[in-house]
Amino acid sequence: MRKIIMPEWISVGVLSERTGVSVSALHFYERKGLIKSQRNASNHRQYPKHVIRIVSLIQVAQRTGFSLDDILLELEGLPNRTRVTLEDWEALGSRWQRELDKKIIQLTELKEMMADCIGCGCLSLERCRLLNPYDELGEKGTGPRLMTE
Amino acid sequence: MRKIIMPEWISVGVLSERTGVSVSALHFYERKGLIKSQRNASNHRQYPKHVIRIVSLIQVAQRTGFSLDDILLELEGLPNRTRVTLEDWEALGSRWQRELDKKIIQLTELKEMMADCIGCGCLSLERCRLLNPYDELGEKGTGPRLMTE
DNA sequence: CTGCTACCTAAACTTAAGTTGAGGTCAAGT
DNA sequence: ACTTGACCTCAACTTAAGTTTAGGTAGCAG
Numbered sequence: 001m002r003k004i005i006m007p008e009w010i011s012v013g014v015l016s017e018r019t020g021v022s023v024s025a026l027h028f029y030e031r032k033g034l035i036k037s038q039r040n041a042s043n044h045r046q047y048p049k050h051v052i053r054i055v056s057l058i059q060v061a062q063r064t065g066f067s068l069d070d071i072l073l074e075l076e077g078l079p080n081r082t083r084v085t086l087e088d089w090e091a092l093g094s095r096w097q098r099e100l101d102k103k104i105i106q107l108t109e110l111k112e113m114m115a116d117c118i119g120c121g122c123l124s125l126e127r128c129r130l131l132n133p134y135d136e137l138g139e140k141g142t143g144p145r146l147m148t149e
Numbered sequence: 150m151r152k153i154i155m156p157e158w159i160s161v162g163v164l165s166e167r168t169g170v171s172v173s174a175l176h177f178y179e180r181k182g183l184i185k186s187q188r189n190a191s192n193h194r195q196y197p198k199h200v201i202r203i204v205s206l207i208q209v210a211q212r213t214g215f216s217l218d219d220i221l222l223e224l225e226g227l228p229n230r231t232r233v234t235l236e237d238w239e240a241l242g243s244r245w246q247r248e249l250d251k252k253i254i255q256l257t258e259l260k261e262m263m264a265d266c267i268g269c270g271c272l273s274l275e276r277c278r279l280l281n282p283y284d285e286l287g288e289k290g291t292g293p294r295l296m297t298e
Numbered sequence: 299c300t301g302c303t304a305c306c307t308a309a310a311c312t313t314a315a316g317t318t319g320a321g322g323t324c325a326a327g328t
Numbered sequence: 329a330c331t332t333g334a335c336c337t338c339a340a341c342t343t344a345a346g347t348t349t350a351g352g353t354a355g356c357a358g
Binding site (some may be wrong): 161162169172176191192193194 | 305
Protein backbone atom coordinates (compact mmCIF):
# COMPACT_ATOMS: atom_id res chain seq x y z
CA MET A 1 0.00 0.00 0.00
CA ARG A 2 1.32 3.39 -1.02
CA LYS A 3 1.75 6.02 1.59
CA ILE A 4 -0.40 9.07 1.12
CA ILE A 5 1.60 12.15 1.92
CA MET A 6 -0.76 14.20 3.98
CA PRO A 7 0.42 17.61 5.07
CA GLU A 8 -1.49 19.91 2.86
CA TRP A 9 -1.22 23.25 4.51
CA ILE A 10 -4.03 25.62 5.36
CA SER A 11 -4.06 29.18 6.65
CA VAL A 12 -5.53 30.26 9.94
CA GLY A 13 -8.45 31.83 8.12
CA VAL A 14 -9.30 28.57 6.42
CA LEU A 15 -8.89 26.66 9.66
CA SER A 16 -11.27 29.12 11.24
CA GLU A 17 -13.84 28.68 8.46
CA ARG A 18 -13.58 24.93 8.49
CA THR A 19 -13.97 24.61 12.25
CA GLY A 20 -16.16 27.57 13.11
CA VAL A 21 -13.59 28.68 15.67
CA SER A 22 -12.53 32.34 15.53
CA VAL A 23 -9.06 33.28 14.43
CA SER A 24 -8.39 34.86 17.80
CA ALA A 25 -9.39 31.66 19.55
CA LEU A 26 -7.08 29.66 17.28
CA HIS A 27 -4.22 31.98 18.16
CA PHE A 28 -5.16 31.49 21.76
CA TYR A 29 -5.14 27.70 21.40
CA GLU A 30 -1.72 27.93 19.86
CA ARG A 31 -0.40 30.00 22.74
CA LYS A 32 -1.82 27.38 25.08
CA GLY A 33 -0.03 24.64 23.17
CA LEU A 34 -3.16 22.89 21.97
CA ILE A 35 -2.25 23.23 18.32
CA LYS A 36 0.95 24.01 16.45
CA SER A 37 1.78 25.70 13.18
CA GLN A 38 4.63 26.45 10.84
CA ARG A 39 5.19 29.81 9.26
CA ASN A 40 5.50 30.60 5.57
CA ALA A 41 7.78 33.21 4.02
CA SER A 42 5.39 35.98 5.09
CA ASN A 43 5.28 34.78 8.69
CA HIS A 44 1.75 33.53 8.24
CA ARG A 45 0.69 30.44 10.15
CA GLN A 46 0.37 27.26 8.09
CA TYR A 47 -1.46 24.39 9.66
CA PRO A 48 -1.28 20.83 8.42
CA LYS A 49 -4.81 19.86 7.47
CA HIS A 50 -5.23 17.35 10.23
CA VAL A 51 -5.28 20.23 12.70
CA ILE A 52 -8.92 20.61 11.69
CA ARG A 53 -9.45 17.32 13.39
CA ILE A 54 -7.67 18.39 16.52
CA VAL A 55 -9.63 21.61 16.73
CA SER A 56 -12.80 19.60 16.26
CA LEU A 57 -11.82 17.27 19.06
CA ILE A 58 -11.28 20.32 21.23
CA GLN A 59 -14.79 21.52 20.46
CA VAL A 60 -16.38 18.25 21.38
CA ALA A 61 -14.34 17.95 24.54
CA GLN A 62 -15.38 21.44 25.55
CA ARG A 63 -19.01 20.65 24.96
CA THR A 64 -18.50 17.57 27.11
CA GLY A 65 -17.35 19.85 29.88
CA PHE A 66 -13.57 19.60 29.76
CA SER A 67 -11.48 22.71 30.28
CA LEU A 68 -8.75 23.57 27.83
CA ASP A 69 -6.19 22.51 30.41
CA ASP A 70 -7.85 19.11 30.71
CA ILE A 71 -7.89 18.86 26.94
CA LEU A 72 -4.24 19.76 26.73
CA LEU A 73 -3.44 16.87 29.04
CA GLU A 74 -5.57 14.51 26.93
CA LEU A 75 -3.84 15.61 23.76
CA GLU A 76 -0.43 15.35 25.33
CA GLY A 77 -1.37 11.83 26.29
CA LEU A 78 -1.78 10.85 22.66
CA PRO A 79 1.08 8.65 21.48
CA ASN A 80 1.59 10.75 18.40
CA ARG A 81 0.30 14.26 18.59
CA THR A 82 0.48 14.86 14.90
CA ARG A 83 -1.63 11.93 13.84
CA VAL A 84 -4.98 11.28 15.50
CA THR A 85 -5.70 7.65 14.79
CA LEU A 86 -8.87 5.66 15.06
CA GLU A 87 -7.59 4.13 18.27
CA ASP A 88 -6.90 7.54 19.76
CA TRP A 89 -10.34 8.68 18.81
CA GLU A 90 -11.98 5.64 20.33
CA ALA A 91 -10.05 6.02 23.55
CA LEU A 92 -10.83 9.70 23.88
CA GLY A 93 -14.41 9.08 22.90
CA SER A 94 -15.05 6.50 25.55
CA ARG A 95 -13.34 8.61 28.20
CA TRP A 96 -15.52 11.54 27.25
CA GLN A 97 -18.62 9.40 27.22
CA ARG A 98 -17.89 8.35 30.79
CA GLU A 99 -17.70 12.02 31.72
CA LEU A 100 -20.98 12.66 29.99
CA ASP A 101 -22.54 9.77 31.87
CA LYS A 102 -21.42 11.25 35.15
CA LYS A 103 -22.87 14.61 34.30
CA ILE A 104 -26.14 13.12 33.15
CA ILE A 105 -26.44 11.15 36.36
CA GLN A 106 -25.74 14.22 38.46
CA LEU A 107 -28.36 16.28 36.71
CA THR A 108 -30.87 13.46 36.91
CA GLU A 109 -30.30 13.13 40.64
CA LEU A 110 -30.67 16.84 41.09
CA LYS A 111 -33.94 16.72 39.22
CA GLU A 112 -35.24 13.86 41.34
CA MET A 113 -34.30 15.64 44.50
CA MET A 114 -36.07 18.70 43.26
CA ALA A 115 -39.19 16.67 42.54
CA ASP A 116 -39.14 15.20 46.04
CA CYS A 117 -38.70 18.57 47.57
CA ILE A 118 -41.46 20.16 45.55
CA GLY A 119 -43.71 17.21 46.16
CA CYS A 120 -43.33 16.96 49.90
CA GLY A 121 -45.45 20.00 50.52
CA CYS A 122 -43.88 20.78 53.87
CA LEU A 123 -41.97 23.77 52.60
CA SER A 124 -39.21 22.60 54.83
CA LEU A 125 -36.58 24.04 52.62
CA GLU A 126 -34.21 24.10 55.52
CA ARG A 127 -34.26 20.37 55.98
CA CYS A 128 -34.81 19.18 52.42
CA ARG A 129 -32.04 16.89 51.27
CA LEU A 130 -31.73 19.06 48.22
CA LEU A 131 -30.73 22.04 50.28
CA ASN A 132 -28.29 22.96 53.00
CA PRO A 133 -26.03 20.01 52.52
CA TYR A 134 -23.75 21.60 55.08
CA ASP A 135 -26.36 22.60 57.61
CA GLU A 136 -25.78 20.48 60.68
CA LEU A 137 -29.42 21.00 61.63
CA GLY A 138 -28.29 23.93 63.72
CA GLU A 139 -31.41 24.21 65.75
CA LYS A 140 -32.51 20.65 66.35
CA GLY A 141 -35.95 20.35 67.78
CA THR A 142 -37.56 23.48 66.51
CA GLY A 143 -38.40 21.90 63.20
CA PRO A 144 -39.94 23.54 60.18
CA ARG A 145 -42.63 26.01 60.86
CA LEU A 146 -45.35 27.40 58.71
CA MET A 147 -44.79 31.00 57.87
CA THR A 148 -47.97 33.00 58.29
CA GLU A 149 -46.12 36.25 58.48
CA MET B 150 -55.09 30.83 63.62
CA ARG B 151 -52.53 32.99 65.33
CA LYS B 152 -49.90 34.66 63.30
CA ILE B 153 -46.40 33.56 64.04
CA ILE B 154 -44.11 36.55 63.99
CA MET B 155 -41.18 35.37 61.99
CA PRO B 156 -38.29 37.74 61.64
CA GLU B 157 -35.82 36.26 63.99
CA TRP B 158 -32.57 37.80 63.02
CA ILE B 159 -29.34 36.03 62.30
CA SER B 160 -25.82 37.31 61.69
CA VAL B 161 -23.87 36.79 58.50
CA GLY B 162 -21.70 34.23 60.26
CA VAL B 163 -24.71 32.16 61.20
CA LEU B 164 -26.17 32.51 57.74
CA SER B 165 -22.87 31.28 56.38
CA GLU B 166 -22.83 28.29 58.73
CA ARG B 167 -26.41 27.40 58.02
CA THR B 168 -26.07 27.57 54.24
CA GLY B 169 -22.45 26.55 53.70
CA VAL B 170 -21.90 29.73 51.71
CA SER B 171 -18.87 31.80 52.64
CA VAL B 172 -19.27 35.17 54.28
CA SER B 173 -17.53 36.85 51.37
CA ALA B 174 -19.96 35.22 48.96
CA LEU B 175 -22.89 36.40 51.06
CA HIS B 176 -21.54 39.94 50.97
CA PHE B 177 -21.22 39.53 47.26
CA TYR B 178 -24.80 38.32 46.92
CA GLU B 179 -25.92 41.33 48.86
CA ARG B 180 -24.01 43.69 46.60
CA LYS B 181 -25.69 41.96 43.66
CA GLY B 182 -29.09 42.51 45.23
CA LEU B 183 -29.88 38.82 45.70
CA ILE B 184 -30.34 39.15 49.44
CA LYS B 185 -30.94 42.08 51.77
CA SER B 186 -30.09 42.83 55.38
CA GLN B 187 -30.63 45.34 58.10
CA ARG B 188 -27.90 46.62 60.34
CA ASN B 189 -27.76 46.52 64.10
CA ALA B 190 -26.28 49.19 66.35
CA SER B 191 -22.76 47.95 65.56
CA ASN B 192 -23.36 48.10 61.83
CA HIS B 193 -23.42 44.34 61.62
CA ARG B 194 -25.71 42.73 59.08
CA GLN B 195 -28.85 41.10 60.46
CA TYR B 196 -30.73 38.78 58.16
CA PRO B 197 -34.27 37.65 58.74
CA LYS B 198 -34.15 33.89 59.08
CA HIS B 199 -35.98 33.19 55.85
CA VAL B 200 -32.95 34.44 53.98
CA ILE B 201 -31.53 30.98 54.63
CA ARG B 202 -34.21 29.79 52.28
CA ILE B 203 -33.35 32.30 49.64
CA VAL B 204 -29.66 31.47 49.79
CA SER B 205 -30.57 27.82 49.52
CA LEU B 206 -32.68 28.49 46.46
CA ILE B 207 -29.71 30.29 44.97
CA GLN B 208 -27.53 27.24 45.55
CA VAL B 209 -29.95 24.92 43.84
CA ALA B 210 -30.46 27.27 40.94
CA GLN B 211 -26.72 27.54 40.48
CA ARG B 212 -26.34 23.78 40.45
CA THR B 213 -29.10 23.71 37.86
CA GLY B 214 -26.96 25.96 35.73
CA PHE B 215 -28.45 29.40 36.23
CA SER B 216 -26.17 32.40 36.56
CA LEU B 217 -26.59 34.80 39.44
CA ASP B 218 -28.07 37.30 37.03
CA ASP B 219 -30.67 34.78 35.92
CA ILE B 220 -31.41 34.02 39.54
CA LEU B 221 -31.80 37.68 40.34
CA LEU B 222 -34.44 37.93 37.66
CA GLU B 223 -36.23 34.87 39.02
CA LEU B 224 -36.22 36.26 42.52
CA GLU B 225 -37.37 39.67 41.36
CA GLY B 226 -40.23 37.88 39.65
CA LEU B 227 -41.51 36.55 42.95
CA PRO B 228 -44.67 38.34 44.03
CA ASN B 229 -43.34 38.93 47.51
CA ARG B 230 -39.59 38.81 47.83
CA THR B 231 -39.61 38.52 51.57
CA ARG B 232 -41.77 35.45 51.82
CA VAL B 233 -41.04 32.43 49.66
CA THR B 234 -44.28 30.53 49.57
CA LEU B 235 -45.03 26.99 48.57
CA GLU B 236 -46.47 28.29 45.31
CA ASP B 237 -43.31 30.24 44.56
CA TRP B 238 -41.23 27.20 45.29
CA GLU B 239 -43.33 24.99 43.04
CA ALA B 240 -43.18 27.48 40.22
CA LEU B 241 -39.43 27.93 40.47
CA GLY B 242 -38.96 24.22 40.88
CA SER B 243 -40.80 23.28 37.74
CA ARG B 244 -39.07 26.02 35.76
CA TRP B 245 -35.72 24.70 36.93
CA GLN B 246 -36.71 21.15 36.19
CA ARG B 247 -37.46 22.12 32.62
CA GLU B 248 -33.96 23.60 32.40
CA LEU B 249 -32.50 20.43 33.79
CA ASP B 250 -34.44 18.41 31.25
CA LYS B 251 -33.02 20.47 28.45
CA LYS B 252 -29.51 20.00 29.70
CA ILE B 253 -29.98 16.29 30.15
CA ILE B 254 -31.31 15.97 26.63
CA GLN B 255 -28.41 17.93 25.20
CA LEU B 256 -25.84 15.79 26.95
CA THR B 257 -27.63 12.63 25.92
CA GLU B 258 -27.66 13.71 22.30
CA LEU B 259 -24.00 14.58 22.48
CA LYS B 260 -23.29 11.15 23.87
CA GLU B 261 -25.27 9.45 21.11
CA MET B 262 -23.52 11.45 18.46
CA MET B 263 -20.24 10.51 19.98
CA ALA B 264 -21.20 6.85 19.92
CA ASP B 265 -22.16 7.08 16.25
CA CYS B 266 -18.96 8.79 15.40
CA ILE B 267 -16.80 6.33 17.28
CA GLY B 268 -18.77 3.47 15.86
CA CYS B 269 -18.67 4.46 12.23
CA GLY B 270 -15.05 3.49 11.87
CA CYS B 271 -14.39 5.80 8.99
CA LEU B 272 -12.37 8.27 11.00
CA SER B 273 -14.13 10.88 9.01
CA LEU B 274 -13.92 13.40 11.74
CA GLU B 275 -14.30 16.17 9.25
CA ARG B 276 -17.72 15.06 8.13
CA CYS B 277 -19.10 13.52 11.30
CA ARG B 278 -22.29 15.18 12.42
CA LEU B 279 -20.71 15.56 15.83
CA LEU B 280 -18.01 17.78 14.45
CA ASN B 281 -17.66 20.87 12.36
CA PRO B 282 -21.21 22.02 12.65
CA TYR B 283 -20.19 25.09 10.69
CA ASP B 284 -18.12 23.37 8.05
CA GLU B 285 -19.86 23.87 4.74
CA LEU B 286 -18.18 20.75 3.42
CA GLY B 287 -15.46 23.00 2.00
CA GLU B 288 -13.94 20.45 -0.30
CA LYS B 289 -16.87 18.43 -1.64
CA GLY B 290 -15.90 15.35 -3.51
CA THR B 291 -12.57 14.50 -2.05
CA GLY B 292 -14.13 12.66 0.86
CA PRO B 293 -12.43 11.23 3.88
CA ARG B 294 -9.11 9.63 3.34
CA LEU B 295 -7.15 7.17 5.33
CA MET B 296 -4.09 8.69 6.83
CA THR B 297 -1.09 6.41 6.42
CA GLU B 298 1.37 9.20 6.97
C1' DC C 299 -5.66 47.26 79.70
C1' DT C 300 -4.97 43.52 76.40
C1' DG C 301 -6.42 40.22 73.47
C1' DC C 302 -9.79 37.77 70.91
C1' DT C 303 -13.54 37.17 67.81
C1' DA C 304 -16.90 38.61 64.79
C1' DC C 305 -17.81 41.89 62.05
C1' DC C 306 -17.16 46.15 58.72
C1' DT C 307 -15.35 48.52 53.99
C1' DA C 308 -12.96 49.14 49.71
C1' DA C 309 -10.08 47.70 46.40
C1' DA C 310 -7.37 44.49 44.17
C1' DC C 311 -6.75 39.89 42.71
C1' DT C 312 -8.14 35.20 40.55
C1' DT C 313 -9.43 31.84 36.65
C1' DA C 314 -11.23 30.64 32.10
C1' DA C 315 -11.64 31.38 27.62
C1' DG C 316 -11.30 34.18 24.88
C1' DT C 317 -12.07 39.31 22.44
C1' DT C 318 -10.62 43.83 21.15
C1' DG C 319 -7.56 47.33 19.75
C1' DA C 320 -3.51 49.53 18.04
C1' DG C 321 -0.08 49.49 14.97
C1' DG C 322 2.54 46.99 11.27
C1' DT C 323 3.60 43.71 7.07
C1' DC C 324 2.74 41.74 2.64
C1' DA C 325 0.71 40.37 -1.85
C1' DA C 326 -2.83 41.04 -5.08
C1' DG C 327 -6.07 43.82 -7.76
C1' DT C 328 -7.32 48.32 -10.23
C1' DA D 329 0.44 54.21 -6.99
C1' DC D 330 -3.11 52.99 -4.02
C1' DT D 331 -6.15 50.24 -1.65
C1' DT D 332 -7.93 46.14 0.14
C1' DG D 333 -7.76 41.91 2.65
C1' DA D 334 -5.51 38.58 5.19
C1' DC D 335 -2.35 38.13 8.22
C1' DC D 336 1.12 39.44 12.21
C1' DT D 337 2.24 40.91 17.52
C1' DC D 338 1.47 42.52 22.00
C1' DA D 339 -1.14 44.32 25.51
C1' DA D 340 -5.25 45.38 27.55
C1' DC D 341 -9.95 44.33 28.25
C1' DT D 342 -14.16 41.22 29.31
C1' DT D 343 -17.40 38.24 32.32
C1' DA D 344 -18.57 35.35 36.30
C1' DA D 345 -18.38 34.39 40.76
C1' DG D 346 -16.27 35.03 44.00
C1' DT D 347 -11.55 35.42 47.23
C1' DT D 348 -7.97 37.94 49.36
C1' DT D 349 -5.89 41.68 51.60
C1' DA D 350 -5.45 45.64 54.30
C1' DG D 351 -6.99 48.43 57.64
C1' DG D 352 -10.68 49.59 61.06
C1' DT D 353 -14.58 48.92 64.80
C1' DA D 354 -17.31 46.82 68.65
C1' DG D 355 -17.93 43.98 72.49
C1' DC D 356 -16.58 40.55 75.65
C1' DA D 357 -13.11 37.78 78.71
C1' DG D 358 -9.42 37.80 81.77
